[in-house]
Amino acid sequence: MKNMKTVSAKGLELPILGQGGWTIGDNPAKAAEEKAALRRGVALGMTLIDTAEMYGEGASEVLIGEALANISRGSYQLVSKVYPHNAGRETIFRSCDASLRRLQTDYLDIYLLHWRGAVPLAETVDCLEELVQAGKIRRWGVSNFDTADMAELFTLPNGKNCAVNQVLYNMGSRGIEYDLLPFMREHDVPLMAYCPLAQAGRLYRMNRDFSVNKTLLRVAKSYGISIMQLLLAFVLKQDTAIAIPKAGSVMHIEDNFRMLSIRISDEDWAEIDTVFCPPTTKMHLDME
Numbered sequence: 001m002k003n004m005k006t007v008s009a010k011g012l013e014l015p016i017l018g019q020g021g022w023t024i025g026d027n028p029a030k031a032a033e034e035k036a037a038l039r040r041g042v043a044l045g046m047t048l049i050d051t052a053e054m055y056g057e058g059a060s061e062v063l064i065g066e067a068l069a070n071i072s073r074g075s076y077q078l079v080s081k082v083y084p085h086n087a088g089r090e091t092i093f094r095s096c097d098a099s100l101r102r103l104q105t106d107y108l109d110i111y112l113l114h115w116r117g118a119v120p121l122a123e124t125v126d127c128l129e130e131l132v133q134a135g136k137i138r139r140w141g142v143s144n145f146d147t148a149d150m151a152e153l154f155t156l157p158n159g160k161n162c163a164v165n166q167v168l169y170n171m172g173s174r175g176i177e178y179d180l181l182p183f184m185r186e187h188d189v190p191l192m193a194y195c196p197l198a199q200a201g202r203l204y205r206m207n208r209d210f211s212v213n214k215t216l217l218r219v220a221k222s223y224g225i226s227i228m229q230l231l232l233a234f235v236l237k238q239d240t241a242i243a244i245p246k247a248g249s250v251m252h253i254e255d256n257f258r259m260l261s262i263r264i265s266d267e268d269w270a271e272i273d274t275v276f277c278p279p280t281t282k283m284h285l286d287m288e
Contacts, residue, residue, distance in 0.1 A: 004045040004260065007190045007242055009163035012109065012139050014077060016236055017260060018048030019253070020194060020246035025056050025063035034248045035067035041253045042068070042076050050166070050192070050244045052081035052114055053099055061102035069104050077109040079192075081143055081166075084117025087124040096136055110163055111137040115144040115287070122156050129158050139163035141192075146285040147180045154187060164242070166192035168286045171234045171276045172210070173198070175283030185240055195288050196235040196243040197228050215275045219268045229259040236260075237269070 006013040019041045024034050038049065049068070051060045061080060068076060080103065086095040100106060111131060113124055128140035141164035142153065153159040165184055169176055169191065176191070184191060198210065210216055210227050220230045235243045236259070247253045 007240055009110065009141070009190050010139055010161065010188075012077075012163065014048050014164075014190070014242055015045060016242050017046050017232075017256065018050060018077075018079075018242060018244040019046050020244040021049060021051035021055055021060040021064055022194070022246050023055070023060075024051075024246065024248060025059035025061075030248060031063060033250075034063060037247055037250050037253045038064060038067040039071065040250045041247070041257075042071060044253070044257045046253065046257065047076040048079065048109075048242065048244065049076060050079040050194070051103075052112075053086070053095060054081065054083055054114060058098070058102050061099055065102055065104035073105060078103055078105060079110045079112065079166075080108055081112040081114040084113065084115055084119060087113050087117065087127070088119040089123060089127055092124070092127045093131070096131055100136065107135060108137045110139045110141055112141045112143045112164070112166055116149060121153060125153070125156050125158050125161075129161065132161075141165060141189075143167065143192075143194075144285065144287050147183050150180070150183055150187070150189070160187070162189055164190050164192045166194055166244075168195045168288050169193040169235060169241070170196050170198040171231055171272070173286045174276070175279050175286060178279040178282055180285070181238070191238060191241045193235045193238075193241055193243050197231050197245050199288070213275065215271060219264070219272065222268075223262055223264065225259065225262055226255065229255060229262065230264070232256060232259045233262060233264050234269075234272070237264070 004015045006015055049064055051064055080099045082095050131137045141162050143166040145165050216227050220227050235241055245256055
C-alpha cells in the first residue's frame with residue numbers, strides 16, 4: 001500500500017501501521033513464519049519495524065536482519081531501543097553498533113531510550129545527537145516517558161529533537177489521553193503505540209476480556225471485522241498515532257492491514273467510550 005497515511009517524526013515520514021518485534025525470534029521453530037510475516041508486511045506498506053536490544057537479548061534484531069537481508073534498505077524503516085543502563089557515554093555507542101550488526105544495516109531510522117534509568121537524561125541526549133551526526137541513526141526518541149519526563153526532556157538544549165515517544169496505548173489503557181497525549185501533540189511528538197491489541201485482547205488492568213464484551217462484539221460484527229481489528233482501529237483513529245502490533249504470521253499481518261480500509265462511525269466510538277471510558281484524571285503510565 002504505497003499511499004498509506006504517514007506521520008511526520010521531525011521530518012521523517014513513518015507509516016501509521018508498522019510491525020512490532022517483541023518476542024519475535026524467541027522460538028526457532030517459528031522463525032520461518034515470522035520472517036515471512038515481516039516480508040509480507042513490508043510488501044503491503046507496513047514498512048516500519050520496531051525492535052530493541054532487550055527483545056530476546058538481541059534475538060529479535062537478528063531475526064529481523066535475516067528476514068530483510070534481501071530487501072532494499074531504503075524500502076523499510078528500522079526502530080530499535082537501547083537499555084537504560086547502556087544509555088551512557090561509556091556504553092551507548094557499543095550498544096548501537098551491536099544493534100546495527102544484528103540488524104545487518106549501517107543505520108537506524110530511529111533509536112529510542114527504552115525507559116529512564118540512572119544515566120542522566122542530558123548525557124543520553126548528547127550521545128544520541130552524536131549518533132545522528134555520525135550517520136548511525138536518522139532520528140532519536142524515547143519510550144515509556146510520562147508527561148513530567150517529556151517536560152524535563154524539553155528543557156534540555158537538544159531535547160526538542162525528540163522524534164517520537166513510544167508508550168503502551170490501547171482501548172483498555174487510555175491514561176495518556178488525559179495529559180501526555182495533549183502534551184505530545186502540542187510539541188509535535190508523535191505517539192508510537194505498543195501493545196495496541198492489548199496482548200491479544202486481554203484487558204489486564206481492568207481484569208476483563210475484550211473478546212466477550214457485548215458492545216465490542218456488536219460493533220465488530222456490524223462491520224464484519226474481528227475484535228482485534230476493532231482494537232487496532234481505536235489506536236489509529238488518533239491523528240498522530242503509529243501502531244506497531246506484533247504479528248508473527250502472514251494471516252495476522254494481512255488482518256491488520258485490512259483494518260486500514262475500515263471506518264468506524266462516531267456513534268459507535270461514542271458507545272464504546274461508555275464502556276471503555278476515557279480518563280477523567282491523571283493516571284499512572286502503563287508499561288508492559
